[in-house]
Amino acid sequence: MTDWEGPLGEAYERAKAYLTTLPERPVGPRATAAELHQALAHPLPQHPTDPQEVIAHLAKGVEEGLLPSGSGRFFGFVFGGATPAALAADWLTTVWDQNAGLYAASPAAAVVEEVAASWLVELFGLPAQTSVGFVTGAQMANFTGLAAARHAVLRQAGWDVERDGLIGAPPIRVLAGAERHDTVDRALRFLGLGTSCIMPIEVDGQGRMRADALTAALRDIDGPTIVCAQVGNVNTGAIDPIAEICQRAHEAGAWVHVDAAFGLWAAVSPTLKPLLAGIDKADSWATDAHKWLNVPYDSGLVFCAQPNAHRAAMSVRASYLIHDENGERDSLEFNPEFSRRARGFAVYAAIRALGRDGIAEIVDRCHAMANRFAETLKAHGVAVLNDVVLNQVLVRFGDDDELTRKVVSAVQHEGTCWMSGTTWHGKAAMRISVSNWTTDEDDVDKSVAAILRCLAREGL
Numbered sequence: 001m002t003d004w005e006g007p008l009g010e011a012y013e014r015a016k017a018y019l020t021t022l023p024e025r026p027v028g029p030r031a032t033a034a035e036l037h038q039a040l041a042h043p044l045p046q047h048p049t050d051p052q053e054v055i056a057h058l059a060k061g062v063e064e065g066l067l068p069s070g071s072g073r074f075f076g077f078v079f080g081g082a083t084p085a086a087l088a089a090d091w092l093t094t095v096w097d098q099n100a101g102l103y104a105a106s107p108a109a110a111v112v113e114e115v116a117a118s119w120l121v122e123l124f125g126l127p128a129q130t131s132v133g134f135v136t137g138a139q140m141a142n143f144t145g146l147a148a149a150r151h152a153v154l155r156q157a158g159w160d161v162e163r164d165g166l167i168g169a170p171p172i173r174v175l176a177g178a179e180r181h182d183t184v185d186r187a188l189r190f191l192g193l194g195t196s197c198i199m200p201i202e203v204d205g206q207g208r209m210r211a212d213a214l215t216a217a218l219r220d221i222d223g224p225t226i227v228c229a230q231v232g233n234v235n236t237g238a239i240d241p242i243a244e245i246c247q248r249a250h251e252a253g254a255w256v257h258v259d260a261a262f263g264l265w266a267a268v269s270p271t272l273k274p275l276l277a278g279i280d281k282a283d284s285w286a287t288d289a290h291k292w293l294n295v296p297y298d299s300g301l302v303f304c305a306q307p308n309a310h311r312a313a314m315s316v317r318a319s320y321l322i323h324d325e326n327g328e329r330d331s332l333e334f335n336p337e338f339s340r341r342a343r344g345f346a347v348y349a350a351i352r353a354l355g356r357d358g359i360a361e362i363v364d365r366c367h368a369m370a371n372r373f374a375e376t377l378k379a380h381g382v383a384v385l386n387d388v389v390l391n392q393v394l395v396r397f398g399d400d401d402e403l404t405r406k407v408v409s410a411v412q413h414e415g416t417c418w419m420s421g422t423t424w425h426g427k428a429a430m431r432i433s434v435s436n437w438t439t440d441e442d443d444v445d446k447s448v449a450a451i452l453r454c455l456a457r458e459g460l
């Protein structure tokens, strides 16, 4: 009899201890790299070790090197934590260990994905026929959406890119905002288009693509064209004027892909939804469940209004596989992966547990807490560099790069909260992202107090 109780019981106890102490835990790693190497770098084991002992040793070894990004006072990058239902479903995903590539390999995973996909399409208000892929993150969602775009615009030009590749193909132009996310450039590299296919479109002071600049650029080009818009600038949270972008791009016969890694969730909030007007007019969208929906890593989502293009770009057949003939979902038709984790279980559980209202409540509360950061810091003379439209706040201390970087570093070491730094319009800034499902007023007030303490100590 295999002893499951030992290692799983150990993991459960460790998990409970971690999760229940998360609210009081210092928000930042405590150990140095040298200490972590010291704790973890064992010689290659020659002999077996008891699994429970391995788990206990692993948990103890990493303890001080974990960044408690699930804390309500973690505001770094745009991370998000994990809600209880999503976390528990993710555990079972590992226990069931389904290969979600094919219906035949896991009928349950395929059906759960199909249901979750239809919920997501409805939540975001996308066209009913939209196809969905459960990928690792927005990087691969951008890759997959842009692969569908590449297929469609070249097909329109009479070129079969899946068969003939890009050598000799008509050139593709990608019109993307100057403040696009770097994963767009990386996806274009993976797709063989390279970054020189990008025509950067001028943005406004918040990082939004200027529709007039796009219109002018579209006038000057013809041939296969992809427009890549953004909902949720990674620094400011700014949202491109999607309705106008879609209209202009479609008049010019271009495909519109939207990188909405965190911003798409704003479509679930009745208050914020108007900011995304016209979002349903795009052709493909990338978002993350592991950001604002607070599903554990890794969980990205790609949507395509033209399922045929999505399929043409991704699908694969192999003689030894069982491809479903009855209209059930073979996810390798929509995913760049072959074998893959059944990511749909956690997304399904997350949506079921929260409901539309619960998701909207998280989004609205994060938005309100971002505003609370901005208002309170402003009241203490701290400069807020952006309009707070979603969950992102950029602040700067004493109009001084060095002081700003010092405060960011001091806050990271102090342990009350954790924020990262950035450079915006050539100036150093502290970047505050409110993306965790538990963050409340008390978290914000404690964090503001910590920032002001560090600022006072660093010299103002």
Ligand SMILES: *Cc1c(COP(=O)(O)O)cnc(C)c1O
Pocket: 078, 136, 137, 138, 139, 140, 181, 183, 232, 233, 234, 259, 260, 261, 262, 288, 300
């Ligand atoms: C986070 C983010 C990405 C990358 O997402 P991953 O999940 O890390 O792959 C892409 N675009 C934007 C706007 C983002 O915020």
